[in-house]
Amino acid sequence: MIKLLRFMKPFRLAIVLILILAFAQSMANLYLPTLMADIVDNGIAKSDTNYIWRIGGLMLLITLGGTICAIIGSFFSSRVATGFGKIIRGNIFTRAEAFSLHEFDTISTASLITRTTNDTTQVQQVYVMILGMMITAPMMAIGGIILALQQDVGLSWILVVVIPILVGTILLIMTRAIPLFQSVQKKLDKINLIVDEGLTGVRVIRAFDRVKYEEKRFDDANLDLTDVSIRVNRIIAFLMPVMMLVLNVSSVAILWFGAIRIDNGQMQVGALIAFLQYAMQILFAMLMVSMMFIMVPRAAASADRINEALAIKPEIKDAEQVKLANAQSGYVEFQDVTFSYPGAEEPALSHISFSAKPGQVTAIIGGTGSGKSTLVNLIPRFYDIDSGNLLVDNVDVREMSQEHLREKIGFVPQKAILFSGTINENIRFGKRDATDDEIRRAAEVAQASDFIQDMKDGFDSAIAQGGTNVSGGQKQRLSIARALVRRPEIYIFDDSFSALDFKTDARLRAALKQETQEATVLIVAQRVSTVMDADQIIVLDEGRMVGIGTHHELMQSSEVYREIVTSQLALEEIA
Incomplete structure (x- = not known):
């Protein structure tokens, strides 16, 4: 969570104001028991009504001041935490937008959504609490101990016994709760993934009559999350009864032993009342800290996940010295390009070399898994090539800014x-x-x-x-x-006509031919009829270029192309 504090910089003045207000509130709360002791010892004991009214009025003013400080502090705490959450969400989204397609495989979309929403909310809520308590709780505890000792040192042994018990209980519970909180966030990822798949794939699920299966899959994940949540809440629920037990036993002990000291003439009644109030303030401060510790472990797990997303450096980034293309034409050239997906044993594309010129239609055809879509995805630099050069307007795409490169491209996925x-x-x-x-x-x-x-x-x-x-x-x-x-200067149509009927396909290609006369056009297609009229056709087979030329040239020179054609067209159409 400490790493995320860098996003608090815009709120420095507000945080300083919150701390000042929290300090003022704490001082007000600590001063009240001393005034109460004075009223009892000097006002009630001596029947001095004027003294009671005077000190009582002062107590009322201090209480009012402390309340105003608390209200204003809470307002600014909420405002800072909300603004902090806005910045975190913006940073995660911006970072995710810069991810390459490979990085989306590393952190799933469902997990990124959880980190942007639930994880950020968890951290945001804790910062609201921390801003309100980071000064108040320690000051109430430390100030309460000092002022309690000023009232009577003889009863301090009760605090010496109670405070370690509370601290030990908090630490024991937190060590068991933290791993479970981390597990809860991962199971939330799983829930989000199943919901996302269930909603986006609802037609397929219904078509294959898998509704019951998906319901069971969701129920299993939901039950798993529920079980872990119940386990962690049982552990946390144990904290409050222990705290209240210690609080009440401490009150009884203070009153019991305080009464004995008063009876022996070693303590005044006002001092006992003040000591009891200070002890309650100390224990309530410990209670606030324990409440904070309930939320901190889950927020810490969420903060780790946020930091993990923000720490990923996009593999594809602009060069330190970017180049601008001199010509504004859309000329594309592959020079012995080889590309492999991360973790793949074999390259998806091997030694691809060709050029696509303005005013020319370049079609790419091949069997399923031959690398057609992979090839055109390299041009907008969705992936970086392993070796060779990929040029746009005679500049390597790795030396151009991504913005400048993609301004040249009209991409239809x-x-x-x-x-x-x-x-x-x-x-x-x-x-x-x-x-x-x-x-x-x-x-x-x-x-x-x-x-x-x-x-x-x-x-x-x-x-x-x-x-x-x-x-x-x-x-x-x-x-x-x-x-x-x-x-744009370059049009990329990645199998973009597959859902069109033949009539619409033909009309569209005719209209495109007129519209894109001056641009470079690359078309990935499954249908031979879509690519027959192209200026050049590139034939891919298992990631290798096995043919290049016009339809008629490839019918003579490429066996792979002939097989594709004969599988789709009748003899009359081929002729």
């Missing part, structure tokens, strides 16, 4: 992703300042205008989370429109 919002907002995601005319033009080229106009609110129609209220083909066309509105 294999799995069409839409965001909650309107159709307008989803298409404008590709270009923030896109005009309505540009959005309509992009939708027209993407063959999306017809179904958009059929929707109730047209371009202002709402898209549900994940685009569940539109079909797969409609999602693909909206994703294509999002890339088109950007008017």
Whole structure:
């Protein structure tokens, strides 16, 4: 948790004010029992009504001042802790946005969500408590001991016996609770993962009649979390009865032995009342510390998980000296590129060399697992290559800033992703300042205008989370429109026509040909009909480039390409 204190820097003045207010509150609380003792010994014992009213009024003013300090301190404590939580959430999200795809495999999405929400809330709540108690509790305990000794040293042996018992109990309970709190957070990750999979995959679950299985899977994880939570709460619940037992036994002991000392003339009644109040303040301070210790272990486990996420350094980062491409054309060149996924025994791509020029359509085709999507994912630098060079406009992508590189690219992923919002907002995601005319033009080229106009609110129609209220083909066309509105130098279509019927596919490719005449276009496709008209076709097989050329050239030179073609087209179409 100490590492996270660096995020408190913007609140330094507020923290200083909180500490001053906590100090003032503690001094007020510590001064009251002494005044009470004076009233008893000098006012009540001597029947001095004026003295009682005077000291009583002073006590009332001090109480009012302490209350005001407590209220203002609580307000600023909450404000600081809430602001701290905002900064933590922002930092985790920003760091996660910079992760490469490999880092998302290291920390799951479900775990990142838990760390951004539940873990941050746990730490935030503890900091509210710490800011309120870090001065109050120690001052009440230390000040209470000093002032209690001033009242009567003879009763101090009760405190010497009680305080170690309390400290020992707190330490014993915490050593058993901390590992369980860490386990609770991990089991929360598991719950989040199952809920996320259950909601996003609800259609598949229902289609395969696995609803009962998923319910059982969730129940098992939920029961596991419940069992651990019950175990840790049983341990923590033991603390409060022990504290109250010690508190009450201490009160009885002080009154008993204090009465004996008064009877022997060794102590005044006011001093006994003050000593009892100071003892209660000491024990309540210990109680506050114990309450803090209940929350600190879980918050510490959460803080470790937050620090773990923030400590991950993205593998893909900009070079210290970034270069800008001289030409603004979109020329792409692979020079003997080899790439392996982390932990893989064999490279996903081996010794790939080709160039894609502006005004040229480059298609990539191959069997499942041949490395087609991997190849195009290297261009926006979602992964870094192992060896060779990948150039965009004659500059290695590792020497360009990621922002500058990706500004050149319009990317349509294999799995069409839409965001909650309107159709307008989803298409404008590709270009923030896109005009309505540009959005309509992009939708027209993407063959999306017809179904958009059929929707109730047209371009202002709402898209549900994940685009569940539109079909797969409609999602693909909206994703294509999002890339088109950007008017980039390089278009990458990663199997982006698979959900379209042949008629729509043909119309879309014809419209794209006119729209992207000056750009570099790379198309990953499963259908031969989609790539037949490409200027060059790259054939991949098990991560290796086994052919390059036009459709007619590859029919003569590439056996792999011929097999793909004959498996999809009739003899008349091939001819």
